[in-house]
Amino acid sequence: MKLPTDHPNRHVRSLFSVWAPTKQSMRAWALASVVVNAGIAVTGAGVRVTGSGLGCPTWPKCTPDSFIPVAHPEVSMLNMLVEFGNRLLTFLVLAVGVACVVSALRLAPRRRSLAALALLQPAGVLAQALWGGLVVSTMLNPFTVGMHFLISIGLIAACWMLYARAGEGDGPARPVAHRDIRKLGYALLAAVFALLVVGVGVSGTGPHSGDEMASRFDLDIEAVARLHADVAYVVVGLTFALLFALHVSKAPRPARLAALALLAVELGQGVLGYTQYFLAVPAALVLLHVLGSTLVWIAALRVVTSLRARSPQTAPADHSPAEAAGAPAAV
Template sequence: MDTQPLYDLAPVLQLMLLGIAVALGPLAWVWLRNKQAAPAQRLAALTVLTLFLTFDLVLFGAFTRLTDSGLGCPDWPGCYGNASPSGAHAEISQAQAQMPTGPVTHGKAWIEMVHRYLATGVGVLILTLAVATWMQRKRGVPVSPWWPALTLVWVCLQGAFGALTVTMKLFPAIVTLHLLGGMLGLALLCLQAVAYAQAQRGTGPQLLPGNQRAALLAAFGLLWLQIALGGWVSTNYAVLACSDFPACQGAWWPAMDFRQGFELWRELGKAGSGEHVTFAALTAIHYSHRLVAYVLFAALLALAWRLWRGPLHRQARWLAGLALWQFASGLSNVVLGWPLVAAVAHTAGAAGLVIVFTWAVCESRATPVRAGERVRRREVSA
């Protein structure tokens, strides 16, 4: 295990073929269901399906992390230089005999490799979207190739972070960035799906009062902060630092070390000085996430109430429902001791919020302010 190179590119071709095989099913499904449809409609269907599969990939990535399977294969992109754990049976058995609970076991190796197969399949779908969009653009179909191209760049960067996650031994900052990258991919694909839907309807974004649009964007920004904090909690295994609610360790302000807790560039479980991360630092990580969660929960409910009777009423219902989902799943993680189902459900809720917020932002724009109104606003402010 110790002599295994971190990078072994021998199985790259086999993994690429596996990724194509994984992608062929969704591609065939879209083609069969849309044989008579216009090219733009087929691209729209493929975008929505890729968005759905990327959502599933984010959840499976959370499952991989939460089952401690991130190092189930200690090299990248294969498993001990093989395209599947079957070819590495002897090496995995030897590692498992030395450490029966991991990090390398047969079960964890399969979880890790299935995650890589799914990620490669999604990458093939995104490459197909980018190439197909450019081809249709050259044929005069009014589709924008730039967002699919940007998404292709994103998936390449995400693959690089996936490799670093393994080779840097679950370095917390890298794993957190990998999680944020997954959420960004959902936003990019949702943006394209909304654009296709608007083109098919022949309508543009709905007008919102300027203050509602500003509140929407502010809440979206707060959501990204909370996802980053949630990733930091998960990658530092700080969920169980507070096992009671609403207090933490029986206090409203427990002993915390924010400096060490938010020292970003360090190894898992270690401070920058090389010492072990203290429990006070883990408490600071957990409690920061909880405090921002209170603010975000209130902001989501207030935003949903403001949007409820407007053109974004569907998104408002989703925001309210997902806010309650996140509260319930987050609370379950604390009081039930971080059960796997609740932890994955919490990630699902965060991914769902990213999609709904992107949907709402793309489906709206601020109401233009007339010149006379600008003058009156300046007079009032003066």
């Protein structure tokens, strides 16, 4: 009998790989989760720059009397559709997260580390959905809007760790670079996170609040923007130092390539940031800058995970339901 996992159509095979996962398909689902979580962070910024933040003025309903967009005298239908479309994307992110959980639980042999990381995804998506309701109820308060983005950053980190761990064993972590170089990598990751936090402050102070009724941080936009640029210089400096250290210490090629990719993304993001500043922050460039921010974060996570490796599994693992059903009795 021909199994769905042997189907000639690769899309059908991918769909059924959730139930009969392999190491490769587990990594593919984890990477898909990274992509969709990064994507919804960017589309969320799209909601803001199009002034659609309150396109659906209530939560969980779009309007007080409907879950879907309906004509409303005080809200543009276009803004309503933009906001509602972003809400619908939450279900895609949740579906991919559930696929990761099922794959992790069905993987033979089952790995506790992967199952734990996978479970963070649907839990995080549900938390994000509830936080989205708070964003609406606070009329796009810049703090709640900023936290919405930072929660996405945390989810992306969990998804990336699932992707990285799915390609490794469960043995002890084995460093592939000197201890001080790894410390530099962690310092770089912390600096990138600080850069994102300050960037949230810039977004909450400047234009593109998401709606005319939204409040703003009572800060000097010039001062906050300069602070953001200063932290960016620190990040680029740390990245260059890490790249140099990896080169002179002859670290493995994947680690050097990861650091080089991070530096390239940072430089592109810097050019984009200065361009939007001198062009008075056009909405399209803000959207691209948010995309660049997520790419910088993912590239930084890649650098850190490239500085260590894990041996094949040494500790006993749980057996998947499929494996347990077909296992012979112990003698």
